[in-house]
Every structure is written in C-alpha cells, then in structure tokens.
Amino acid sequence: MAAFEPEQPQANADFNALRQHLAGALFEPGEPGYAALSAPWNAAIATSPAAVVAVASAKDVAEAVKFAAAAGMPVAVQATGHGIASDMDGALLIQTGALDECTIHPEGWATTGGGVLWSTVLAAAAPSGLAGLCGSAPGVSVAGYTTGGGIGPLVRSHGAASDRVRAFEVVTGDGQIRRATAETEPELFWGLRGGKGSLGIVTSVEFDLLLQPEIYAGALYFGADDDAEVARAWSQWCPTLPAAATTSLALLRLPPLPGIPEPLAGKFTAAVRFVYTGGTDDGARALAPLRAVATPLIDAVATMPFAQIGMVHSDPEESMPATEYSTLLGGFAGPAVDALMEAAGPGTASRQLMVELRQLGGAFAREPEVPSVLSHRGVGYSLYTVGVAPPPELGPLAENARGVHGAVGQWSTGASLPNFAAGAGQAGFAACYSPEALERLTALANRYDPDHLFRLGQVPMRG
Incomplete structure (x- = not known):
C-alpha cells in the first residue's frame, strides 16, 4: 500500500x-x-x-x-x-494538560479529563479504597496510556486498562466532538481502545475502578553473581503463578547518581518485580521460590497502599535522551533465557539501561466482553529495552539494542504493543495489530480523520 x-x-x-x-x-x-x-x-x-x-x-x-x-x-x-x-x-x-477534571464516583468509577495523570487518580481514589488500573509509571496521562491499551503491573490480574473504559469524549479528525460508548458509537469505541492516536484526540475518559486499597508488591534486587540463576528460576516460576500475580524481570545497569540506592548504583543487577492482588500471606507464599534462589541485595516487597504502586518499577520521571525498542515473545524458557543472558547479562556488550521482560497471560489473554482493537492477547511475554545516552551516542546505543533483541529473535512473534512502539514508525505501528484489526482500524481512520491530520502520531499507513 x-x-x-x-x-x-x-x-x-x-x-x-x-x-x-x-x-x-x-x-x-x-x-x-x-x-x-x-x-x-x-x-x-x-x-x-x-x-x-x-x-x-x-x-x-x-x-x-x-x-x-x-x-x-x-x-x-x-x-x-x-x-x-x-x-x-x-x-x-x-x-491537553489543562483538561484536568478528575472525579471519583464512590460506586466505583472515575471521570478524567484528557490531561489527567494516573498519579492524580490514585491519590483521589485512595480514600475510598479504590484504585485505577494504571501502568508502571503513574506520571503518564490516563488518556494516552489507555488508548494504547494500558498494559501495567496488574495486567494478569485485571487485564488491560482499555478493557475498563465506559466512555470516551473525543474530537475526531473531522473536528466533531463525539461521545463514544459501546452503544452510541460502537465502531469508534472499538478503535479507541488500543488504537492510540489514530482516530482522534481524547478529551475525557470514563472508566471503572478497582476495589483494591492495598497490594503485596515491590521488587527483589539481586547482584550480578546471581543473575543467570535468577533469570532461569524466574522463567520456570512464571508458568506456576496464579492470575493474582503479575511479574517482570529487569536486567539493570543503573548509573551512580543521587537517589539510586548504593547497592544498585553503578552496578549490574537483576530485579524481579512482583504485584499480588490477593492477601499478604498468599503473596508471600507465591514469591517464596524466588526469594529462595539467592540472597537479594534489597528485598523491597511488602504490603503497601495501592497508591504507591509506582514504587514497584521505580521508573524515572525526569526527561532524558533515550532509545526504546520492544517486541513480544511467544515464550521465555531454557535456550531463550541463555540467549538473552549471553547478550545482556553482566560482562556482555549490552549498554542498555534496562532490559525488561514482562509476563503476560492471565486476564489479559481473555477477550473482553466488549471487543477492542487491542491485539496479540495470546502472547506470553513482552521484551522492552531502554538505553540512555547523550544524543551523539544514541545511534550506537540503538544498534546495541537491536543486537539484544536479535539474540532472542527466534522466539519473537514480530509483534509489539502500542504503548511500547512510539518510535517504531508506521511498520512498527502495524505490528501492534492483527491484519484483520489493522484493516478495520485503517478504515475507521479514513472515516474519522479524512484529511489525515494525525499522520505524525502512531497511525496506520493509508493509500
């Protein structure tokens, strides 16, 4: 085309x-x-x-x-x-930052303007024991995150954030203000939940909240001497987990900067992130096999208020020059673990700040009652790399990242997810969807954005 x-x-x-x-x-x-x-x-x-x-x-x-x-x-x-x-x-x-309405409805749902951040929702919902299905970094907007599907640290327990949307107010490319629900604008509603910026600018979102005042969550940080054993144990442990547990494994090379704990600063470490939505005792039992692999440098897993969920990943909030790549893996076991560690473990040529694997499945694998454009629900894992360097060094850093991804290329499905494909171009955007979903989304984009105004964002190629 x-x-x-x-x-x-x-x-x-x-x-x-x-x-x-x-x-x-x-x-x-x-x-x-x-x-x-x-x-x-x-x-x-x-x-x-x-x-x-x-x-x-x-x-x-x-x-x-x-x-x-x-x-x-x-x-x-x-x-x-x-x-x-x-x-x-x-x-x-x-x-859209000034579209800052945030209303928590006590019966369990919220209305937020297009500029509202998840951190605002979490703080506002906490007094009622409610929580929003946010991502690992609550400093992003509800609208942008949710239109990209929303794959966060509770994805196995509660699915994608887009599955919980009741309604959007959106300005489409024809300049019309529309209210999209499953009843009023079913096609538009289908495409907005995972279609990112293809169809319009979201000015308000209504979505269901969770009754989840607390979680058993945090991260275990292990040293370089234990990284290979931890990675192998993590890959074997993941298939045994109930849907109440969501986990990720991050290979970290954190710089020696203020605010980074001394055991981690300037060193290679492996972090096992863990969020459990059931009781503390059950969560501790589920995590016990990983705690037993080696003695962590830091054990930061405990019961915490849901509003502190950003501490699990501790993603940086400040602006920085970065390269980002992602792909979805059909599985992560045995040879795949060895291949990744040979490419990104300690002592390798990897220069990535973070190489992260997120386990999917659970609630995410189930198609929601009201279907959406969000695709690839059956995959097992996502692989995401972030490299940070001064702009002149970003080219070699990007090439390094491609080498890390290439090492596990035979297990890659070739697909990605919208919120992880911001810099991947139109081909990368197309890889976020099944062929059938992409064709339908493209037809909707031709209908709702006839002048192709949103062509600079994550949008389908049109002919």
Missing part, C-alpha cells in the same frame, strides 16, 4: 484567527510557554511545531482541529509527551 501523501501546509498560517476562538492559549515559536509546552519526555527529540495550543476545553480542541484541516497542517497531541517520537515539524500541537 502506498503511503498517504498529505497536502502541503499553507505558509504563514494566521494563528490570530484561531486565537479568537479559543478559551485557552496559543503560543508560536519564540513566545513564552512554547518551549515548555512542546517538550517531549524523550530529550533526544527536538520538536518544532508551528504553534502550540494549550486547550481549555473540548471545544478548543475542535476549533484547533478544524483550523489545522483548513490550513493543511498535521496535528499532534500531548499531555506529558511520553508518546511523542516525531519532531512535529510544521504541526499544530494540541497540549
């Missing part, structure tokens, strides 16, 4: 005409606010949108989308910038 050829943007767009229709603010290059609002999380990406619209309402989003369509400009969107992988050259960037 040939790539869609967008029309050329009109030069010298009259942004003053758009300003007159906004309750929010618009910033052009050089104006105060432009740089801060357009900065992505990945500091290696230098962004240059034609203007940034800090929207104050769904109506502002609709006005901005209509303006971009008339001017022939692409549209990009960000709340925190974690999903930005393009320079956005010449685009109209819609910044």
Whole structure:
C-alpha cells in the first residue's frame, strides 16, 4: 500500500484567527510557554511545531482541529509527551494538560479529563479504597496510556486498562466532538481502545475502578553473581503463578547518581518485580521460590497502599535522551533465557539501561466482553529495552539494542504493543495489530480523520 501523501501546509498560517476562538492559549515559536509546552519526555527529540495550543476545553480542541484541516497542517497531541517520537515539524500541537477534571464516583468509577495523570487518580481514589488500573509509571496521562491499551503491573490480574473504559469524549479528525460508548458509537469505541492516536484526540475518559486499597508488591534486587540463576528460576516460576500475580524481570545497569540506592548504583543487577492482588500471606507464599534462589541485595516487597504502586518499577520521571525498542515473545524458557543472558547479562556488550521482560497471560489473554482493537492477547511475554545516552551516542546505543533483541529473535512473534512502539514508525505501528484489526482500524481512520491530520502520531499507513 502506498503511503498517504498529505497536502502541503499553507505558509504563514494566521494563528490570530484561531486565537479568537479559543478559551485557552496559543503560543508560536519564540513566545513564552512554547518551549515548555512542546517538550517531549524523550530529550533526544527536538520538536518544532508551528504553534502550540494549550486547550481549555473540548471545544478548543475542535476549533484547533478544524483550523489545522483548513490550513493543511498535521496535528499532534500531548499531555506529558511520553508518546511523542516525531519532531512535529510544521504541526499544530494540541497540549491537553489543562483538561484536568478528575472525579471519583464512590460506586466505583472515575471521570478524567484528557490531561489527567494516573498519579492524580490514585491519590483521589485512595480514600475510598479504590484504585485505577494504571501502568508502571503513574506520571503518564490516563488518556494516552489507555488508548494504547494500558498494559501495567496488574495486567494478569485485571487485564488491560482499555478493557475498563465506559466512555470516551473525543474530537475526531473531522473536528466533531463525539461521545463514544459501546452503544452510541460502537465502531469508534472499538478503535479507541488500543488504537492510540489514530482516530482522534481524547478529551475525557470514563472508566471503572478497582476495589483494591492495598497490594503485596515491590521488587527483589539481586547482584550480578546471581543473575543467570535468577533469570532461569524466574522463567520456570512464571508458568506456576496464579492470575493474582503479575511479574517482570529487569536486567539493570543503573548509573551512580543521587537517589539510586548504593547497592544498585553503578552496578549490574537483576530485579524481579512482583504485584499480588490477593492477601499478604498468599503473596508471600507465591514469591517464596524466588526469594529462595539467592540472597537479594534489597528485598523491597511488602504490603503497601495501592497508591504507591509506582514504587514497584521505580521508573524515572525526569526527561532524558533515550532509545526504546520492544517486541513480544511467544515464550521465555531454557535456550531463550541463555540467549538473552549471553547478550545482556553482566560482562556482555549490552549498554542498555534496562532490559525488561514482562509476563503476560492471565486476564489479559481473555477477550473482553466488549471487543477492542487491542491485539496479540495470546502472547506470553513482552521484551522492552531502554538505553540512555547523550544524543551523539544514541545511534550506537540503538544498534546495541537491536543486537539484544536479535539474540532472542527466534522466539519473537514480530509483534509489539502500542504503548511500547512510539518510535517504531508506521511498520512498527502495524505490528501492534492483527491484519484483520489493522484493516478495520485503517478504515475507521479514513472515516474519522479524512484529511489525515494525525499522520505524525502512531497511525496506520493509508493509500
């Protein structure tokens, strides 16, 4: 299929005409606010949108989308910038951070604006004993994470975050404000739950919460001398776990920086992350085989308030220059474990800050009652690598990451998941879906974004 050829943007767009229709603010290059609002999380990406619209309402989003369509400009969107992988050259960037409504309904659901972060939801829900099905990094937005499916540290217990959505308010590429539910807009609702930025800009999400005031969770950190034994034990332990347990294994090379515990700073370590949604005693029994493999450098697994779930992975919150790659593995045992450790273990050529394996399955493997575009539910594991370095060194670091992934290539399905494929281009985006789902999503994109305004994001190739 040939790539869609967008029309050329009109030069010298009259942004003053758009300003007159906004309750929010618009910033052009050089104006105060432009740089801060357009900065992505990945500091290696230098962004240059034609203007940034800090929207104050769904109506502002609709006005901005209509303006971009008339001017022939692409549209990009960000709340925190974690999903930005393009320079956005010449685009109209819609910044949704001010869409900050967060309402916790005591009967067990929430309404959040397009700019609300998971950390806000967790804090607001905690007094009621409720919790949101967030990711490993609660500093990302609910809307961006959920439209990418939402595969977090409770994925085996409760499935994907997108499975819990009741409704979206969304501005589609035709400039219309729509409410999408399984009843009112079933096709759009199907595509928004896992379709990332293909169909529109989400301005509000309604979703079910969990009754989960506490979890038994944390991480065991092991030293380099024990890494191979821990990895083999982890691979054998995973198939024995109940769905109440979700785990990941991370091979870490953390720099010697303030805030990183001394046993981990500047050293190779292996971290077993663990979240158990049942009782403390059952969780401890489930984790006991891994605790018995070797003496951890740090044992940080304990009962904790759900709102502290970000401590399990302790993902960095600050912006940094990074390369990221991901793939899905059909299995991880025996030869696959050895191959990965030979490529990424201590003493190898790996320069990755983190090489992470997440066990999937459990609730994620079950198709939800209301189907969605989210695909590849039957896979066993995801492999994700992150490398951090000054921009001149990112090229060799990316090549190094490809070598790590290539080492386990025979176990890879060739697929990925949307939230882990931000920089993978259109081919990488296509790999997030089954052929049937991608064809259906592409047809929806042609319908709801007829001018292909969202072409800079994670969108299907169209001909």
